[in-house]
Amino acid sequence: MVQERPPRREPLTRTTVLHAAVAMADEAGTGVPSMRNLADRLGVKAMALYHHFRNKDVLLDHMIDLVFSEVELPPEGVDWQVAMRRRAVSMRGALIRHPWAIGLMDSRTNPGHATLRHHDAVIGRLRSEGFSIAGAAHAFSVLDSYIYGFTLQELSLPFESPAGLEGVAGSILEELPGDEFPHLAEMIVERGGRPGYAYTEEFDVGLDLILDGLRRQRESWP
């Protein structure tokens, strides 16, 4: 009795695998899928994936690069501070849409093409606006540090960020020896229960402070 062949899928491609991996990670909200679960979703055995990516680490490299490919480059035809703000807001958006990405950042070692183009565009725009090489390096460093750090805290909701105190206001206040941490308690009470977009407000405050500082210092860097 001849066994009928299972319906033959389209053969996998790098791109199919990559997009499925990103989609699964986004859905899970936190953490990247296992090779075995990813394979299941693609109707294939885990080992098939190794035909397209040498190992999981290079898959992760490509996932990160895909996140960077979604970030808006500094737009032309507007003031440089506006351009930098737009880039920063877009970057935060991408990191929030793909909450698994920021945790991977500190273990990636091979920047992809979209990542390089992104960096090149930001540096290029700063240089064309009168920032020296050192100045552009400083500006890039402080902006990206702020964006990554803010998002890192935003994603670890319950606390960690004053803007996020609402989330745990209740539960923390209960356990908190109110008189041991009076300033924390006060801040939770005063700023608790604010609407969710408080994060965006808070992000803008710091971003404006930094952009203003960069404007002041721009000429001072050799």
Place this chain on the structure above:
Amino acid sequence: MVQERPPRREPLTRTTVLHAAVAMADEAGTGVPSMRNLADRLGVKAMALYHHFRNKDVLLDHMIDLVFSEVELPPEGVDWQVAMRRRAVSMRGALIRHPWAIGLMDSRTNPGHATLRHHDAVIGRLRSEGFSIAGAAHAFSVLDSYIYGFTLQELSLPFESPAGLEGVAGSILEELPGDEFPHLAEMIVERGGRPGYAYTEEFDVGLDLILDGLRRQRESWP
């Protein structure tokens, strides 16, 4: 024939387990040990650990709290900007000494005692220097975002931070289509090969910019 008893260790305590976990994580440089490897190191089977920590997640919570316990609180008797700088430098130091910690930040949900005391002290100091509640929240948010983000980039050496370009100057320049990313190439050439303490310099530049911005804005926040 009576089997001789194996030499009986001191019984484990929460503290022994916790310190061994941190030590192993520090040595590994990256990533936290598995429960099984941690148990081996303590001369015990993995399941014994669950007698002291309900699961790995609460062990991780305590490890993070231990990192915070090493961070200097804003010192008394100095200008507030100096105090904030000392706290920031100390925080970066702790995160660099325990490079596994920053990657855990975005998945922790239960701040420990040392963490709460740290936050309370920072907020308290800002309040006593004339920052309003909103102002203290803004200051805390922008400072911690910067510290975390800078360290995150510093720990993902090869690139990601302009200050870290040296690390890969060579290898990247080779593969890089030099004319596709001219500004990146220029920055790598000009700033490549700088000594390792360049990170500390870079950290200070951004920190000063932010502290100066906070001084200017202090009165403006309701």
Place this chain on the structure above:
DNA sequence: ACCTGAACACCGTTCAAGT
């Protein structure tokens, strides 16, 4: 009170083999 053996349901990855 403190620890363990055995088991369960997972991982990433290799290698030789199948179509």
Place this chain on the structure above:
DNA sequence: ACCTGAACACCGTTCAAGT
């Protein structure tokens, strides 16, 4: 060219049992 079976060396965690 593309995929798989079987295997290896791992994970975290449970449960009932041992001393």
